[in-house]
Amino acid sequence: MAQPLFVDEIGSFHVGGGVLTLEGLPLRERISTPGGPVHHVDPNGEIFAGQMYVQFVRLAQPRSPLPLLMWHGGGMTGVNWETTPDGRPGWQMYFLRAGFHTYVSDAVERGRSSFAPFPQVYDDAPFFRTAREAWEETFRFGPPGSWNADPALRRPYPDLRFPAAHIEKFMAQFVPRWDGNDARTQSAYDSLIQKMDGGTIILTHSQGGNFGLTAALHAPDRVKAVISLEPSGAPDPSTSDARLVADVPHLFIWGDYLDRHEFWRRSRPAAERWRDALRLAGCEVEWIDLPARGITGNSHALMADDNSDAIAGLVLEWLERQGL
Amino acid sequence: MAQPLFVDEIGSFHVGGGVLTLEGLPLRERISTPGGPVHHVDPNGEIFAGQMYVQFVRLAQPRSPLPLLMWHGGGMTGVNWETTPDGRPGWQMYFLRAGFHTYVSDAVERGRSSFAPFPQVYDDAPFFRTAREAWEETFRFGPPGSWNADPALRRPYPDLRFPAAHIEKFMAQFVPRWDGNDARTQSAYDSLIQKMDGGTIILTHSQGGNFGLTAALHAPDRVKAVISLEPSGAPDPSTSDARLVADVPHLFIWGDYLDRHEFWRRSRPAAERWRDALRLAGCEVEWIDLPARGITGNSHALMADDNSDAIAGLVLEWLERQGL
Known part of the structure; x- marks a missing residue:
């Protein structure tokens, strides 16, 4: 207990x-x-439009004065930090138990941040993620062609760590997304950083990655560390100066099967280019490729996979090594 | 402290x-x-469609084994239990401190419950609440005609308890709503009740009122009390049998200015008819009209008004009188 x-x-x-x-x-x-x-x-x-929702849990006896800001990925909300599809405690609870204040937000247009009418404010209708897209493209639960509406006919990767039998609970966490709210979203995240006197640690997933990496560029004095789980984008070194965040340690974590999915073959190079630029600028960067460490079978949903606590443990060890 | x-x-x-x-x-x-x-x-x-999000905080040493389910009103999410527009702790925190496990949900189609595409699943486009509607009609911050986009020209009720200077923070809590998801929403609330072995206490606001009163009819063995803050609708005694909930105590609380607003002149009679049917059935019903107790100036947003803790205290006293 x-x-x-x-x-x-x-x-x-x-x-x-x-x-x-x-x-x-x-x-x-x-x-x-x-x-x-x-x-x-x-x-x-x-x-009112463009606002972002932030839910906080502040501890009476934190291990660190720095709160952990938890930013979800595309088509999701902060819920993916609160629980797992098979009903285990999520990373919010893990990092609370580890002694961090947590601030879990919903990106602009998602969940409790609300959305604005279209075409009056947003240009177009939202996108609704299908199970097939999640399974075969974004989250890599199985190879292309392996989704089937009939559970008995689905073919997840044999060593998959995601609890595929509970995919409906994961689908229940999906929310619609728009294409074209990046500036509003970045602005709201930057406002959050400015509100957090004393500094913060940013933990992101997927689409949240670029917002987190960029937020550090916008406030390198306030952001004390950036942890990116499989960022689907990153700042472009040809237009962003990595030297601005030379003193901000960065951690990247990657799961399995990335080279088998076109979405990731096309998306990961942006993060690799930014990693190289950070290192060239003298930034402390740790790039964890889980399969290279013998940890295989992780999907894109690292915080939902059955070894999610072990991966959170890698993050915690890294934070400890940074003295945070 | x-x-x-x-x-x-x-x-x-x-x-x-x-x-x-x-x-x-x-x-x-x-x-x-x-x-x-x-x-x-x-x-x-x-x-996936029709799901409902529920966020829980379970205490190590609760005063009651019965969790408090907190169901928001129309065009809102569970956020209105978490904070107030002027940044004070919300009723979630009040009832946690009072010793209750809290389960705060977002109704189907709202917030972290997500919504489904239209016209493919929902019939029509959502409604976005305007500040004028909130101010003059639903929430009764000022008389009809008193809203103005210029803050200097707005005319709230002189003794209004809602922190009108912070209305933008209240507007930031609004989310779009649809017309026609009542069956989906009731079904999700009923599913939640069925999940809660050992019974529950339901606390609702506004549109949540009818769902809560109906949920008790659907599971009178599981619902141990129903607290309705200004319900905007109620079961119809000509089609629903109040005797089913004769053993379930009911509390209703009403603010000020109700007779000055057409929305409420038209909406409150349904709750009055259901109250009368409950009493005729032998149900214990307390009907608190705050102005009749000398507590004036409360808006429809009872949990956001500047005396929100005092009103929560009335709820807590009533629960104590029920032995809950």
């Missing part, structure tokens, strides 16, 4: 965004609740 | 919903991350 956490406060806030005005839209009718009356709705007027 | 909470576990899960298949949609292109390549996206295939 684990010891209880001593928690000082649990709460949340929104950062970033602002008021904008909708105009020229037709009136609509709405029933707000079963058994309630019809309301005439005027959709025109002031709404 | 408050004492720390002794927390056993923080986590989350999704309940309800299922897999459905999208077909016949055209291919699209998407850039997943700045600096990343263009991906060709096939939106057809299996997705």
